[in-house]
Structures are given as C-alpha cells and as structure tokens.
Amino acid sequence: QLRQNYYANVCPNVENVENIVRNAVKQKFQQTFVTVPATLRLFFHDCFVQGCDASVIISSSGNNKAEKDHPDNLSLAGDGFDTVIKAKAAVDAIPSCRNKVSCADILAMATRDVVALSGGPSYAVELGRLDGLSSTAASVNGKLPQPGFNLNQLNSMFAAHGLSQTDMIALSAAHTVGFSHCSRFANRIYNFSRQNPVDPTLSKPYAAQLQSMCPRNVDPRIAINMDPNTPRTFDNMYFKNLQQGKGLFTSDQVLFTDQRSKPTVNTWANNSPAFQKAFVAAMTKLGRVGVKTGSNGNIRRDCGAFN
Numbered sequence: 433q434l435r436q437n438y439y440a441n442v443c444p445n446v447e448n449v450e451n452i453v454r455n456a457v458k459q460k461f462q463q464t465f466v467t468v469p470a471t472l473r474l475f476f477h478d479c480f481v482q483g484c485d486a487s488v489i490i491s492s493s494g495n496n497k498a499e500k501d502h503p504d505n506l507s508l509a510g511d512g513f514d515t516v517i518k519a520k521a522a523v524d525a526i527p528s529c530r531n532k533v534s535c536a537d538i539l540a541m542a543t544r545d546v547v548a549l550s551g552g553p554s555y556a557v558e559l560g561r562l563d564g565l566s567s568t569a570a571s572v573n574g575k576l577p578q579p580g581f582n583l584n585q586l587n588s589m590f591a592a593h594g595l596s597q598t599d600m601i602a603l604s605a606a607h608t609v610g611f612s613h614c615s616r617f618a619n620r621i622y623n624f625s626r627q628n629p630v631d632p633t634l635s636k637p638y639a640a641q642l643q644s645m646c647p648r649n650v651d652p653r654i655a656i657n658m659d660p661n662t663p664r665t666f667d668n669m670y671f672k673n674l675q676q677g678k679g680l681f682t683s684d685q686v687l688f689t690d691q692r693s694k695p696t697v698n699t700w701a702n703n704s705p706a707f708q709k710a711f712v713a714a715m716t717k718l719g720r721v722g723v724k725t726g727s728n729g730n731i732r733r734d735c736g737a738f739n
C-alpha cells in the first residue's frame with residue numbers, strides 16, 4: 433500500500449514534502465557528516481524491530497523502557513534522531529502539512545537523502561507508513577544482527593523480513609560509511625583462537641592497523657571508520673575491502689569467505705552500477721517491512737513520544 437509521491441495529495445504545497453525534508457537533511461549534513469551513517473543505521477534498526485514505524489525513535493518514559501535503550505541500540509548516534517526531528521519540524525512549519533507526515537516516512541525520506549548526499553544512488557522512495565503505537569526494549573531481543581554472525585545466521589534473520597541473501601549483501605554495504613566502537617571486533621584482533629591470536633581472514637596489515645587504533649583496554653568511547661579507504665563516500669569500496677581481507681566485522685568478512693556469497697561480492701566490487709541497483713531494490717524492500725496502516729498506527733506529533 434506504500435507508493436511514490438504519496439504526499440502530493442495529502443499536503444499539497446508549493447514546495448513538496450520531499451524537498452522540505454531534503455533541505456533539512458542537507459542542512460544537518462553540512463553541520464556534520466555523522467548525519468549520514470547515523471540516519472542510515474537508524475532506519476535499519478527501526479525496520480527490523482516492529483517494522484518501519486519509527487518505534488526506534490520513541491524515548492523511554494516513566495513506566496516504559498523503549499527500544500532505543502536496548503543495548504543493541506545504545507550505539508545509535510544521536511545525529512540520526514536529530515535529523516528526523518529537524519526534518520519533522522521543517523515539514524510541520526508548513527500549515528498544510530502539519531501533523532500529516534509520519535515520522536516513519538520522514539525517516540525513510542531522510543535515509544534516501546543521506547545516501548544520495550554521500551555519493552550513493554538516488555531513488556524514488558515509497559511512502560504512506562504510519563507511526564507505531566508501541567516501543568519496548570524487550571521487543572528488540574534477538575531482532576538485530578550481531579557482528580559475530582555467520583552467513584546462515586545473517587540469512588535467516590534477513591529472510592524473516594522477506595529479504596534475500598542478495599538483499600542482505602547489498603544492505604551490508606551500508607558499512608561503507610560510518611564508525612564502529614573497538615569492542616565490536618576486538619575478538620578478531622586479540623585472543624581470536626588457540627591456533628590464531630588474530631582472525632586469519634583479516635589482512636595482516638589491516639589487523640595491525642586495527643590493533644594500533646584499538647589497543648587493549650582502549651577507551652570504550654573510541655570509534656573507528658568501518659571503511660578504511662573511503663569512510664565518507666557511499667560507494668562499492670565495501671566489496672573491494674572484503675576482497676582484501678578488510679572487512680571489519682566477522683559478519684562483513686564472511687560474505688567473502690563463504691563460497692555462497694563470494695560471487696556476489698566479486699561482482700559488485702567490479703560493477704558499481706550493478707551494486708547501486710541492488711542496493712536501491714533492497715532498500716525499497718527493507719522500507720516495506722512491517723508497515724503499519726489503519727488502526728495499527730497514527731501520525732505522531734512528536735517523533736519521540738506517543739500522541
């Protein structure tokens with residue numbers, strides 16, 4: 433039931449909603465690049481828990497511990513939430529659009545915009561989602577992939593949302609921008625196994641580089657670029673890195689070491705347009721996950737709180 437240009441009739445206006453959101457996102461992007469990875473990851477974590485319904489944006493309140501306070505969401509960067517809130521304010525400043533555009537749709541539009549702003553493909557985004565009516569930390573349990581996952585675990589978690597292995601590989605390339613805390617891959621560079629102190633699927637120079645950026649007992653707040661080559665560009669470098677043993681997480685590198693996913697990695701490492709096409713298709717599918725309609729949702733006045 434999602435469709436493109438959904439708001440053309442809902443809030444007709446000289447400037448269309450998508451332009452208003454794009455301008456707000458652009459302004460935020462000019463203040464900090466973190467806007468890009470923060471918004472992209474926020475969309476993913478939203479869609480995988482209760483569907484794309486902005487449930488992840490709800491703040492905890494007296495009697496409710498919300499999704500964003502689950503351990504798997506604590507590292508979501510504040511700039512993603514801030515991007516949605518600023519874009520929502522810009523939309524609501526137009527009288528004919530006030531309280532007519534869902535936070536879930538604003539997040540979907542903002543995600544499309546940050547991908548384009550960082551050099552990725554631009555695409556028409558499907559809209560018409562409602563905002564969800566619940567958000568609990570408990571509902572996040574077991575719903576988000578972990579950096580230590582193998583291919584079977586990744587495939588089954590994505591398949592639960594109708595996403596294929598191909599979609600999963602394309603979406604994983606989101607790790608071509610943004611940061612990770614050292615704790616997420618420390619097991620690969622220290623005491624990996626009895627035979628190998630360092631994960632043998634990591635390139636030796638890259639492992640040494642990671643060890644120097646993330647010494648034992650590093651400040652837990654330290655985060656490093658996930659793409660060591662083009663950390664601020666949304667490109668297919670992710671796949672080239674995997675070919676060279678520069679996948680940061682086990683869940684990244686396994687896409688190249690497992691023979692079932694390796695051919696796709698190789699194809700996209702050599703063919704950026706093919707990757708972009710697959711990424712747009714996968715993002716569109718991701719955006720359809722668990723969409724709320726009718727009495728299952730509403731349009732929040734404040735993205736961080738239920739009406």
Ligand code: HEM
Binds near residue numbers: 508611616655
């Ligand atoms: C395939 C399984 C995935 C796993 C295991 C995974 C895991 C992670 C982990 C552990 C981090 C680092 C968090 C931190 O330490 O701060 C991270 C960051 C990130 N992830 Fe994923 N992720 C996956 C898929 C995705 C997908 C599908 C997207 C979006 C489409 C995505 C977008 C991002 C972005 C943009 C960042 C950087 C965030 C920032 O810089 O603030 N990830 N991911």
Ligand SMILES: [Ca+2]
Binds near residue numbers: 479480484485564
């Ligand atoms: Ca959600």
Ligand SMILES: [Ca+2]
Binds near residue numbers: 663666
């Ligand atoms: Ca990159």
